[in-house]
Amino acid sequence: MEQNERSRRQFLATALLAGVATGCGVKKNPFEDYAGKDVAPSGETVKLLSVDGDIIEMDKAFLKPVPDLPPLTNLEERKGIAGKKFVMVIDLARCKNVGACRKACNHAHQLNPGQNWIKVLGMQDADHDAPYWQPTTCMHCDEPPCVKVCPVDATFKREDGIVLIDSDRCIGCRFCMAACPYTTRVFNWEEPHFTEEAPLAAFIPAKAKVAEKHYSCETSMPQKIGTVSKCDFCPDMARKGELPHCVSACPNGVFFFGDMNEDSVTNGAETFRFSELIKDKSGYRLMEDLGTKPRVYYLPPVNRNFPYEAGLENNPSDIKNVK
Amino acid sequence: MKNENLLSEQQITADLLPQKFGRRGKIWTAVLLMIAFAGAFAYYRQLRYGLVVTNMGDYVSWGIYISNFVFFVAISLVGSLITAIFRLADIRWATPLTRIAEIIAVSAIVFAAIIIVVDMGRPERFMNLLLHGRLQSPIIWDVIVITTYFFISLLLLYFPLLPDLKILIGFKEKSSKLLNKLYRFQGSFWRGTPGQFHISDKAISILCITIIPVAFCIHTVTSWLFATTYRPGWDSTNFGAYFVSGAFLVGAGAVIVAMFVFRKAYGLQKYITYIHFDKMGKIVVLLALLYLYFNVNEYLVPAYKMKKPEEAHLTELFSGEFAPVFWFAICVGMVFPIIILLFKNGRRPLPAFIAAVMVVVGAWFKRYLIVTPTLLHPFLPMQNVPDRYHHYFPSISEWAIAMGSLAGVLLIITFFARIYPIIPIHETIAENEAVA
Secondary structure, eight states: OHHHHHHHHHHHHHHHHHHHHHHHHHOOOTTHHHHOTTOOOOSOEEEEEOTTSOEEEEEGGGOOOOOSSOOOOHHHHHHOOTTOOEEEEEETTTOOOOOHHHHHHHHHTTOOTTOOSSEEEEEOSSTTSOOEEEEEOOOOOSSOHHHHHOTTSOEEEOTTSOEEEOTTTOOOOOHHHHHOTTOOOEEOOSOOOOOSOOTTGGGSOTTOOGGGSOOBTTTTBSOOTTOEEOOOOOHHHHHTTOOOHHHHHOTTOOEEEEETTTTEEEOSSOEEEHHHHHHHHTOBOTTGGGTOOOSEEEEOOOSOSSOGGGGTTOOOHHHHTOO | OOOTTOOOHHHHHHHHSOOOOOHHHHHHHHHHHHHHHHHHHHHHHHHHHOGGGSSOOSSSOOOHHHHHHHHHHHHTTHHIIIIIIHHHTTOGGGGGGHHHHHHHHHHHHHHHHHHHHHHOSOGGGTTHHHHSOOTTSHHHHHHHHHHHHHHHHHHHHHGGGHHHHHHHHHTGGGSOHHHHHHHHHHHTTOOOOHHHHHHHHHHHHHHHHHHHHHHHHHHHHHHHHHHTSOOTTTOOTTHHHHHHHHHHHHHHHHHHHHHHHHHHHHTOTTTSOHHHHHHHHHHHHHHHHHHHHHHHHHHHHHHHHOOHHHHHHHHHHHHSTTHHHHHHHHIIIIIHHHHHHHSTGGGSHHHHHHHHHHHHHHHHHHHHHHHHHHHTSOSSOOOSOOGGGGOOOOOHHHHHHHHHHHHHHHHHHHHHHHHSOSSOHHHHHHHHHHHO
């Protein structure tokens, strides 16, 4: 009897193991579940590195994209990135009014034609002063007048110095637009136009459009009708350790972005100590006497790389053609 | 020695009971309703397509909705002037005007709130003001004081109405069944006993005292919507007093207009007499001179200095694109009415009415001048923007909505006068007996 029992147990255990092994073996493609049963192999393969250090080859169709970062809660977005104090330095000696910053920003945030978060202004302070090109972004002031007047806390100042807008809360009263002395804010007077071509179109399944993306204050997308918007210092890029779109796009290295806590700013190619850069080049801020304490510093247009006239030909066609 | 002009109680009651609309009344109401419906349709379009139906843009982000808002808040201050201040100062001749003033005040403040919601980009998120309201924002202060003022004004309309409701209930054959139901619902508890009068008088006194600081608050806080910003033309310490004095002026003008219209429409010559026009005319002169004084401070002092941001703004007002509107508002809104009303013959009903209409129209354009020109002169230059950004003229939708809101104010006043006696019956009787 005991013999029989033992052998029965053995038989059962072996059968079970065999069954498990078979079950495991049937799943030739460990990603099949995630890709969905109805996904046909496309024939294109990619090489991937497994966690064990093996190189495996797999069909591209079975890959399912996941977002770069887990979605943040509204509270986390309002709090900001800990330990950072973002600052921007704009070197007016290098600006030629190429407008690449403006185009990159408008495209990355899918702004309507005519809406510009970055305005490149031709400035001349007085009759005998030299004219220069001045890119103006949101100053992300430390004493922001826009935040002071917002009745519903839809615009707020974060720990990392960034002033953001929560388009889910904004009631569209436009008091912040009246209060901003730098007139940097724009308003969504109509339903935002979205192009089919979202910036990450290659990674989004064909059906997904920008409008259906989950709204995040940090990406400021998708824009919503009847709410205000402005430059946000691209905190979503900062979380990935990347520079804002304008900084990367400028061919002349005009924009420097960095962290005051680290005392460093970079334009992608060059990195400087922020305090030394400001001291050496005599950096200043716009409308200092209003007491807004902006976080964008300007380096004066001295020893310029290009004459002012070189920028006159770059008229923004996308603005000119807007009715 | 009996005063020949003494009227009997029956006479007074017969004269002052609300009358049905005549032909003119019906045409008036029909026109107002059409304008109001046009405004409502324009608002439906705005809800559907967004604020793009207006001619506002990223620079002129506030337009005639906001200037209409300021205008309505200004007019609604008159309630506290005539009702509260005159009552407290025991100025008896103004008693027939108290209800006119109060209904103008209530009606105007209601539409001030409505036009602000119309201006919002996301009106469905109105509750955010209550759920996430930030006490440091001038808009929240405005919401608080305007709501308070509305309720106090409503009570100051209702309490003195109670004795009149009793009279109306007594004359039930003169009103329709529906109106009688309304009167009974609102005032059947009022017996007219000395005890009730004591409570009512005390309540009215307390309300009159509280409404005065609240009235100063509503227009001061509204002025702070502009004065708390840095912009040239708005960044002024003068704004609180400047706005309040302007509000008293336009309110007094509106009362003269209403006096004249009701007097003509309802044959109230015995109750709104030449004396009323004479005295109100003098008050308007005083208020217009006061407002002119504040305007001098507001415009000539910065013009003396011509600071850079203000230079373009002031030049445009004095001699530029806005010069016609500016001088129209100053001359027609202040100077000409002063000249007309300084003379005794100018204070007769018709000339006083004309002067008052000039005051009100001039005031509307003045409020427009406070809001828009400043926005066209930002600190940083407006470059590479569509041509239309450099000018602002309201679109048809905006005009429709703005006129619709004005029509709404007039409709509320018209319907009120149809339902309730526009001159307090009980108080007129009481004063007549006191004179005898």
